[in-house]
Amino acid sequence: xxxxxxxxxxxxxxxxxxxxxxxxxxxxxxxxxxxxxxxxxxxxxxxxxxxxxxxxxxxxxxxxxxxxxxxxxxxxxxxxxxxxxxxxxxxxxxxxxxxxxxxxxxxxxxxxxxxxxxxxxxxxxxxxxxxxxxxxxxxxxxxxxxxxxxxxxxxxxxxxxxxxxxxxxxxxxxxxxxxxxxxxxxxxxxxxxxxxxxxxxx
Amino acid sequence: xxxxxxxxxxxxxxxxxxxxxxxxxxxxxxxxxxxxxxxxxxxxxxxxxxxxxxxxxxxxxxxxxxxxxxxxxxxxxxxxxxxxxxxxxxxxxxxxxxxxxxxxxxxxxxxxxxxxxxxxxxxxxxxxxxxxxxxxxxxxxxxxxxxxxxxxxxxxxxxxxxxxxxxxxxxxxxxxxxxxxxxxxxxxxxxxxxxxxxxxxxxxxxxxxxxxxxxxxxxxxxxxxxxxxxxxxxxxxxxxxxxxxxxxxxxxxxxxxxxxxxxxxxxxxxxxxxxxxxxxxxxxxxxxxxxxxxxxxxxxxxxxxxxxxxxxxxxxxxxxxxxxxxxxxxxxxxxxxxxxxxxxxxxxxxxxxxxxxxxxxxxxxxxxxxxxxxxxxxxxxxxxxxxxxxxxxxxxxxxxxxxxxxxxxxxx
Numbered sequence: 002x003x004x005x006x007x008x009x010x011x012x013x014x015x016x017x018x019x020x021x022x023x024x025x026x027x028x029x030x031x032x033x034x035x036x037x038x039x040x041x042x043x044x045x046x047x048x049x050x051x052x053x054x055x056x057x058x059x060x061x062x063x064x065x066x067x068x069x070x071x072x073x074x075x076x077x078x079x080x081x082x083x084x085x086x087x088x089x090x091x092x093x094x095x096x097x098x099x100x101x102x103x104x105x106x107x108x109x110x111x112x113x114x115x116x117x118x119x120x121x122x123x124x125x126x127x128x129x130x131x132x133x134x135x136x137x138x139x140x141x142x143x144x145x146x147x148x149x150x151x152x153x154x155x156x157x158x159x160x161x162x163x164x165x166x167x168x169x170x171x172x173x174x175x176x177x178x179x180x181x182x183x184x185x186x187x188x189x190x191x192x193x194x195x196x197x198x199x200x201x202x203x
Numbered sequence: 204x205x206x207x208x209x210x211x212x213x214x215x216x217x218x219x220x221x222x223x224x225x226x227x228x229x230x231x232x233x234x235x236x237x238x239x240x241x242x243x244x245x246x247x248x249x250x251x252x253x254x255x256x257x258x259x260x261x262x263x264x265x266x267x268x269x270x271x272x273x274x275x276x277x278x279x280x281x282x283x284x285x286x287x288x289x290x291x292x293x294x295x296x297x298x299x300x301x302x303x304x305x306x307x308x309x310x311x312x313x314x315x316x317x318x319x320x321x322x323x324x325x326x327x328x329x330x331x332x333x334x335x336x337x338x339x340x341x342x343x344x345x346x347x348x349x350x351x352x353x354x355x356x357x358x359x360x361x362x363x364x365x366x367x368x369x370x371x372x373x374x375x376x377x378x379x380x381x382x383x384x385x386x387x388x389x390x391x392x393x394x395x396x397x398x399x400x401x402x403x404x405x406x407x408x409x410x411x412x413x414x415x416x417x418x419x420x421x422x423x424x425x426x427x428x429x430x431x432x433x434x435x436x437x438x439x440x441x442x443x444x445x446x447x448x449x450x451x452x453x454x455x456x457x458x459x460x461x462x463x464x465x466x467x468x469x470x471x472x473x474x475x476x477x478x479x480x481x482x483x484x485x486x487x488x489x490x491x492x493x494x495x496x497x498x499x500x501x502x503x504x505x506x507x508x509x510x511x512x513x514x515x516x517x518x519x520x521x522x523x524x525x526x527x528x529x530x531x532x533x534x535x536x537x538x539x540x541x542x543x544x545x546x547x548x549x550x551x552x553x554x555x556x557x558x559x560x561x562x563x564x565x566x567x568x569x570x571x572x573x574x575x576x577x578x579x580x581x582x583x584x585x586x587x588x589x590x591x592x593x594x595x596x597x598x599x600x601x602x603x604x605x606x607x608x609x610x611x612x613x614x615x
Contacts, residue, residue: 042341049387052336056321056329064321064457067398067408070466122472127482130466137468140406147308147404187482191475194486198519198573202586203478 072181079176085161125166131183286369297372308404315438324460327389340379352447355595360610378423402456410464445518445547476592489518492596493569517571531564580614
């Protein structure tokens with residue numbers, strides 16, 4: 002605190018007094034500040050700018066909709082595949098095809114590719130974490146009514162998409178405890194980026 | 204004079220613009236009144252141009268400038284993106300209205316006074332900032348490119364630079380350093396990642412290593428001297444210099460600090476690439492790349508001196524050199540680089556070439572300060588396998604035909 006006070010004092014009181022004399026000493030005072038020898042921009046930052054307001058727990062809760070692979074963020078509720086199937090047929094097939102195969106916005110369910118074609122990337126063969134299904138469907142689907150599904154509906158759809166991809170059986174209940182335990186077939190294929198610049202092409 | 208004319212316009216909005224501008228044979232530009240009652244300059248057409256512009260008083264001063272209607276320079280939109288016309292640009296800055304677009308559920312309409320940025324999670328003080336708060340913090344400006352990592356097309360001869368790699372653009376971005384906001388909220392020692400979330404209908408999210416937040420991330424509210432364009436994230440976005448565009452989350456509404464990545468859809472099922480049977484994830488850095496933008500398809504060249512022009516950039520630092528080949532890659536010559544050569548920025552290059560009318564192929568390759576040399580398509584396939592995908596930055600070649608026509612050389 003005394004340090005801050007003295008800085009304020011220097012700036013407000015002393016600096017204006019010094020200014021007229023600065024010109025005289027400029028030529029032979031190499032430590033004088035110039036745009037080239039300014040200290041880092043944070044050197045004189047205050048401890049806090051005092052801007053912004055404290056976030057309330059309620060407003061954080063309302064916005065904090067993300068779900069992590071360890072299940073952090075999953076809400077209460079549960080879902081099963083049979084109920085998810087009927088929601089999927091009502092709201093999802095125009096974009097993702099009957100049974101999650103085909104459709105203008107891509108297959109979600111793995112199927113046998115046509116002769117000579119590579120298999121499409123689906124939840125079953127490409128998605129590394131089951132929790133991502135819940136997170137993404139809740140935040141962004143259906144495309145024409147984003148964010149309109151209840152948590153319960155999202156759990157049902159998640160169960161359906163996992164079952165349709167033969168990852169869980171039809172009777173498995175998906176909830177905050179079981180979903181993080183689902184191991185996705187693609188998870189073992191994922192590796193972090195190992196490019197580092199330099200001459201090697203990776 | 205200006206006020207009087209506008210007054211006449213307001214009193215008699217249907218008043219002939221010829222009479223308004225003194226009965227000249229044709230008016231260069233007319234002040235017209237929109238349905239909202241604003242006076243704007245209406246673009247001219249060829250028939251509006253007087254035989255001698257020195258004999259007709261020109262347009263009066265206006266509130267906003269206009270692009271000449273003789274310049275038909277446009278982005279190329281698809282359902283999900285819109286590509287910058289690289290072949291039409293001069294210099295290093297992308298005009299803001301021609302900056303590429305990529306969004307996952309359209310461009311949201313956001314009122315700036317209602318928009319807030321929440322920072323929470325592993326912080327000492329979760330805080331909410333209004334746009335006006337963000338603008339009061341110490342600010343920073345930086346010229347840097349922004350490129351989508353899914354920025355490569357080939358497969359046919361009739362591709363323009365815009366179609367091959369028009370998902371890159373460059374602006375001067377202004378905002379507050381994220382490190383400044385990190386200090387304000389107090390980052391807990393166990394925070395290693397943060398989630399960035401947009402306020403669009405995709406509520407799009409990416410996980411970012413916290414080191415990038417401390418290094419050079421900007422919470423940007425301005426682009427090329429004015430507020431961000433809605434397509435670029437108005438009123439506020441994350442800007443991560445040199446990193447794949449998707450991580451620079453637009454319409455930013457929330458940052459959550461965490462001890463692990465969130466494994467969102469955009470960093471698992473998208474923006475990952477097959478590499479020799481594995482899936483490479485969190486491929487943030489944009490590798491060095493260049494492309495000749497002139498001459499390119501569908502332009503024609505004449506015999507004689509041709510200034511080959513193009514852009515080069517690297518997400519890992521500065522461009523060190525650009526080489527140009529005018530004989531299908533047999534030999535390479537150094538191109539001239541236009542100053543300033545900035546870190547993680549598009550650089551303009553030029554190479555003067557005398558074309559004598561022979562069929563040939565021209566191409567460019569960049570080297571960045573890490574020693575990375577832009578690879579050929581075949582080198583990339585050899586390194587990664589044939590699945591293609593994100594972060595494809597190969598040398599792009601143009602075929603020069605004896606009649607002066609220019610065609611892309613598709614990769615096989």
